[in-house]
Amino acid sequence: MGEIDEGLDRAGRTRQIPQGAPARLRHLLRGAKGSTKALAAELGVSQRTVQRWLKGASAPKPAAAKAIEQRVRATWQPRVRKRVRKQAESAGFMLHVSARFGYTAAGGSTDDPRERTITQHMPGDVARRLYEARDAGASDAEQERILADGLREHYFQDRGRRADGLDVTLEDIAWMDLEI
Numbered sequence: 509m510g511e512i513d514e515g516l517d518r519a520g521r522t523r524q525i526p527q528g529a530p531a532r533l534r535h536l537l538r539g540a541k542g543s544t545k546a547l548a549a550e551l552g553v554s555q556r557t558v559q560r561w562l563k564g565a566s567a568p569k570p571a572a573a574k575a576i577e578q579r580v581r582a583t584w585q586p587r588v589r590k591r592v593r594k595q596a597e598s599a600g601f602m603l604h605v606s607a608r609f610g611y612t613a614a615g616g617s618t619d620d621p622r623e624r625t626i627t628q629h630m631p632g633d634v635a636r637r638l639y640e641a642r643d644a645g646a647s648d649a650e651q652e653r654i655l656a657d658g659l660r661e662h663y664f665q666d667r668g669r670r671a672d673g674l675d676v677t678l679e680d681i682a683w684m685d686l687e688i
Contacts, residue, residue: 510648511681512655516638517581519601519686520589525580529573532580533562539583551575592688596635602687603630603655610677611664621679626663634658635688652678 526532533547540546544562548555551572560566568576603626610621637654656678661667664674 510651511684512638512648512651513642515684515686516642519596519688520592521585522588523585525577525584529561529568529576530564532576533558535580535584536576537562550579593635593639596686596688597632597639600629600631601635603628603659603684604687605655605678605681605684607681607684608679609656609659610679612675612677621677623680623682626659628659628663630658630662634662652681 526535536550537544537547540550544558545555548558551558552575553572557566561568567573606623606625608621609624634654634657637658638651641651641654656676659678660674660676664670664676665672
C-alpha cells in the first residue's frame, strides 16, 4: 500500500484499526457470524489454527498476518468510509504533503526537482479521481500523477491565473495526510 492509499485509508476511519492478531481476528470473526470454521476457510488455514491465533497461543506467519490485516482494512467501518468518500467527492479535502516536485514550463525551461511542503484544499473531482484510481488498482505512480495534476491546477497555476503551460511532477512522497 502506497502513501496515497494509506492517506485515503486513514482519512476514512474514525477509530484505529485493531492492533494485534487476536483483536483483528475477533473483528473478522464477527463478520463470519462467530464461526471459526468459516473464518478459517476464508483465510485458507485450519479451524484449529484460527483458534490458536485467537487465544494468542501462536501468531500468524507474515503472509497470513498480512492477509488478515488486508481483510480487516477492507471491512473496518464500511459506513464511515462510504460517508467520508461521499463527502470528499462533493466538498473536496485538505492535502498536506511533503515531496519532491519537478517543473517544466512552456518555454522549455525546467526546474530540477526539489522538496516542498504544501498544504492545499483540493476539490472533489481530484478526490473522485483518486478513489476511482484506487478502486481500479492503479499504481502509486498513477495516483501520484493525479495528485500532481490537481496540485498543478489548484496550487501552482491558481486555477489558470498564473504559470500557464507549467507541468508538475510529484516524486518521493516523504509524508502525506488528508483531512476530509
